[in-house]
Amino acid sequence: MSQKSLGKLKKVILIIVGVTVAIGAAYLVITWNKPLNPPLELLEKTAENQKDYSTNGETDETIDPGEETAQPTLEPVCGGPPNTTVLITGVASKDYLYGLADAIRVARIDFQTQKITVLALPRDLWIEIPGLENRGISVGKLNQAYFYGAEGMGYYSGAGFGSGLLAETLFINYGLTADHYLSVNLNSFRKIINTLGGVDVYLPQDVYKRVNDQPVLFLEAGSHHLNGKQAEMLARQRISIGDFGRINNQTLLLKAIAVQVLSPSGIAAIPSIIDQFQANVLMDFSPAEITQLMCLAGMIDFQNDIDFISIPQDLMIEQMVYDPTRGINTAALVSDKDKIRVLINDFQAGIWP
DSSP states (O other): OOHHHHHHHHHHHHHHHHHHHHHHHHHHHHHHTSOSSOOOOOOOOOTTTTSOOOOTTOOOSSOOOOSOOOOTTSOOSTTOOSEEEEEEEEESSSSSSSOOEEEEEEEEEETTTTEEEEEEOOTTBEEEOTTOGGGTOOEEEHHHHHHHHSGGGOSOOSTTTHHHHHHHHHHHHHOOOOSEEEEEEHHHHHHHHHHTTOEEEEESSOEEEEETTEEEEEEOSEEEEEOHHHHHHHHHOOTTTHHHHHHHHHHHHHHHHHHHHTSHHHHHHHHHHHHHHHHHOEEOOOHHHHHHHHHHHTTSOTTTSEEEEEOOGGGEEEEEEEETTTTEEEEEEEEOHHHHHHHHHHHHHTOOO
16 A cells, blocks of 8 residues: 555544544533433423512511521532422332322532432322313322322323422422422332441331231331331331321431441442432433532531421321312311412522521
8 A cells, every 4th residue: 555545544544533532522421411311391480489488587486497598609519500409209119100209308409508408298288280180180199299190190291200290299389499300119219228238227216017907016116227128118107106207207217328328338339329329210310410419428417417307297287188089088288388388488598497
């Protein structure tokens, strides 16, 4: 081959390599920033939902939004946004096609103050469910919003299915805007706990489970090391303690998981946990956003920088209501929506608690 032909061949090879590298780099950038599942769609804001529910510094004896405010001048860490709000659900199912949301949490993750606030929402809140009037559904319990939106039901075609309809429901009722969603089913929850090597919890009171419609002691009050199955059972039981007691036990588990993640065995298991999340958890984070969250997790003190809060019980009354969809009377929590909206508005602004 002549020197001239060899020169031309080298140029062609260089062009091919350059194009290949460029395509590869572009693909990595696209996939790095591409959500693992379809992101939540923007919700149409009605005049009612744009209404100002801010406390404007004024409080009443029922609501205490706190005095400290987030500092907007702080630079976000880890390349993240100033803050992001994540709708987290624990689904009472072995898959995501069907299932009620047994646990509902909203996490406000602040990349400026390096703080996380986790708000528990009772699953039995009686609320309006939007967009399903053609199915004869307009009201129900909060956990039913996830169920009606689940892919297997075929009622809701928006992004996120159960999480998507639940996010719309929370927005319509309480003005809460979720930026992301994360949904964990029973199998995934067990696997994550087992991957961590179990968790340690201290239970302030006995926990019962139901066997043949009778309460049977499951865990005595005191210290326990729980595997995935035991942790799942603890998170679901509400016999003699009701939904508020179950929320408290779920919070104990969340704190125990946070502590275990920072233990030597937990840190060693982080790559496996990330694999578990990507394979078994429904979420709309991109790999880039997951990296930001992992970066923040390494910078915060899980004991002092995470607040777990709940809607005050005196804003809700348990009573029997008629469920027109199922044609039955059911026990639900009827709430003062306006006061809850005020709290959630302050929560999203970083001033409650």
